[in-house]
Amino acid sequence: MKAKIILLTLIALLAANNFLPAQTSSNKMLVVYFSHTGNTRNMAEQIQKATGADIFEIQPVKNYPEDYKTVEAQAKKEIDANYKPELKTKISNIESYDVIFVGSPNWWTTIAPPVATFLSSYNFSGKTIVPFITHDGSRMGRSVSDIKILCPKSTVLDGLPIKGIYVKDANAEIIQWLRDIKIIK
Numbered sequence: 001m002k003a004k005i006i007l008l009t010l011i012a013l014l015a016a017n018n019f020l021p022a023q024t025s026s027n028k029m030l031v032v033y034f035s036h037t038g039n040t041r042n043m044a045e046q047i048q049k050a051t052g053a054d055i056f057e058i059q060p061v062k063n064y065p066e067d068y069k070t071v072e073a074q075a076k077k078e079i080d081a082n083y084k085p086e087l088k089t090k091i092s093n094i095e096s097y098d099v100i101f102v103g104s105p106n107w108w109t110t111i112a113p114p115v116a117t118f119l120s121s122y123n124f125s126g127k128t129i130v131p132f133i134t135h136d137g138s139r140m141g142r143s144v145s146d147i148k149i150l151c152p153k154s155t156v157l158d159g160l161p162i163k164g165i166y167v168k169d170a171n172a173e174i175i176q177w178l179r180d181i182k183i184i185k
């Protein structure tokens with residue numbers, strides 16, 4: 001009887017391990033992202049599903065214009081001026097997270113200004129920041145070095161760039177990356 005209970009417990013543990021998002025550590029994780037046209041949101045949601053992390057969308061108080069030329073010009077001005085737009089909402093319990101995935105579209109080879117506001121708004125010292133970027137050819141650009149400047153006391157990983165048009169079909173690549181960086185089994 002005792003052996004049967006042990007066996008059943010073992011089977012249940014194995015099943016749980018196979019079917020639940022397989023976190024390899026007890027680290028509490030958060031996925032935050034800004035997305036203007038949906039690519040980075042799609043990538044963020046895939047990371048969230050694979051990890052079971054909490055998720056938070058960075059939203060500026062004033063939405064960016066939809067017209068490409070207009071948003072391009074506005075973003076250039078903001079990035080050149082190191083402008084940090086005000087955000088709609090704050091996270092009250094940021095200190096409870098150990099690993100924070102930070103997602104942004106590549107804007108003029110760096111993170112979008114709302115992401116810079118987010119990173120400047122909290123103390124991330126001792127935390128691990130995992131960047132992910134969607135782009136149209138420039139991959140990570142200088143996003144990682146710019147994130148390191150904003151979070152000098154954090155461990156900032158190299159991160160994953162995915163071209164915007166391929167995000168929908170990139171689930172296997174995202175899962176493999178999460179395994180490589182030992183976030184999931």
Ligand SMILES: Cc1cc2nc3c(=O)[nH]c(=O)nc-3n(C[C@H](O)[C@H](O)[C@H](O)COP(=O)(O)O)c2cc1C
Nearest residue numbers: 035036037038039040105106108109136137138164
């Ligand atoms: C203002 C602006 C600037 C951009 N600058 C770049 C760039 O320098 N390099 C690049 O590869 N893609 C650039 N892109 C393309 C976006 O990074 C790409 O389409 C991204 O997947 C959009 O993500 P989203 O749908 O989450 O907003 C830019 C797009 C915009 C709107």
